[in-house]
Amino acid sequence: AQSVTQLDSHVSVSEGTPVLLRCNYSSSYSPSLFWYVQHPNKGLQLLLKYTSAATLVKGINGFEAEFKKSETSFHLTKPSAHMSDAAEYFCVVSHNQAGTALIFGKGTTLSVSS
Amino acid sequence: EAGVAQSPRYKIIEKRQSVAFWCNPISGHATLYWYQQILGQGPKLLIQFQNNGVVDDSQLPKDRFSAERLKGVDSTLKIQPAKLEDSAVYLCASSLEGGRGYTFGSGTRLTVV
Numbered sequence: 001a002q003s004v005t006q007l008d009s010h011v012s013v014s015e016g017t018p019v020l021l022r023c024n025y026s027s028s029y030s031p032s033l034f035w036y037v038q039h040p041n042k043g044l045q046l047l048l049k050y051t052s053a054a055t056l057v058k059g060i061n062g063f064e065a066e067f068k069k070s071e072t073s074f075h076l077t078k079p080s081a082h083m084s085d086a087a088e089y090f091c092v093v094s095h096n097q098a099g100t101a102l103i104f105g106k107g108t109t110l111s112v113s114s
Numbered sequence: 115e116a117g118v119a120q121s122p123r124y125k126i127i128e129k130r131q132s133v134a135f136w137c138n139p140i141s142g143h144a145t146l147y148w149y150q151q152i153l154g155q156g157p158k159l160l161i162q163f164q165n166n167g168v169v170d171d172s173q174l175p176k177d178r179f180s181a182e183r184l185k186g187v188d189s190t191l192k193i194q195p196a197k198l199e200d201s202a203v204y205l206c207a208s209s210l211e212g213g214r215g216y217t218f219g220s221g222t223r224l225t226v227v
Contacts (some may be wrong), residue, residue: 007184034211042220043218043219043220043221044157044205044218067162090156090157092156094213095159095170099144100147100150100160100162100209100212100213100216101147101162101169101170102147102157102159103159103173104156104157104158105156106154106155106156107156109156
């Protein structure tokens with residue numbers, strides 16, 4: 001069975017400092033992994049996607065994530081936080097080998113202070 | 115390009131009443147999904163359609179939830195009768211085959227009182 005565990009329910013950083021949102025996954029086959037962002041009262045937006053190509057995946061708005069099979073991790077990072085990054089972040093694994101139906105983690109709330 | 119359209123945006127009903135949500139996917143997207151997002155949690159897949167056929171409905175509470183996608187285009191999700199725990203945002207998404215162009219709608223926020 002496929003699942004994801006987001007290790008932190010809430011992360012607080014100061015503007016200009018690095019962001020690290022942690023995610024571990026479990027999958028019975030080579031997974032597709034995603035990070036989505038959800039701003040308050042807005043729809044879900046795809047940040048980046050891993051599908052067994054390069055292990056370091058670059059996404060939008062300066063975010064990137066590294067797939068580490070030995071650690072079953074897919075942590076999301078950004079070198080310098082911006083106030084506009086404050087939102088809910090979801091780590092996601094594909095429910096099926098086609099990579100279509102998705103299983104979401106419980107989410108990590110990112111707060112950014114000035 | 116128009117996105118995934120959902121209506122209504124908000125709905126408040128009393129428990130034991132019925133309710134229906136509507137979704138119009140992006141033109142040409144063969145695959146359509148309904149997700150349920152309870153407050154403070156990540157979305158959970160309820161049902162997946164490929165054209166007008168059901169691919170996966172293993173997490174759909176079939177005693178009260180039903181969904182259809184007639185003609186392989188738009189879709190409706192119905193709850194009858196509603197329970198308090200059905201209060202959530204219901205998200206529709208669509209994609210091309212293989213998950214390309216995966217796009218979520220803005221959702222319908224249901225409150226059951």
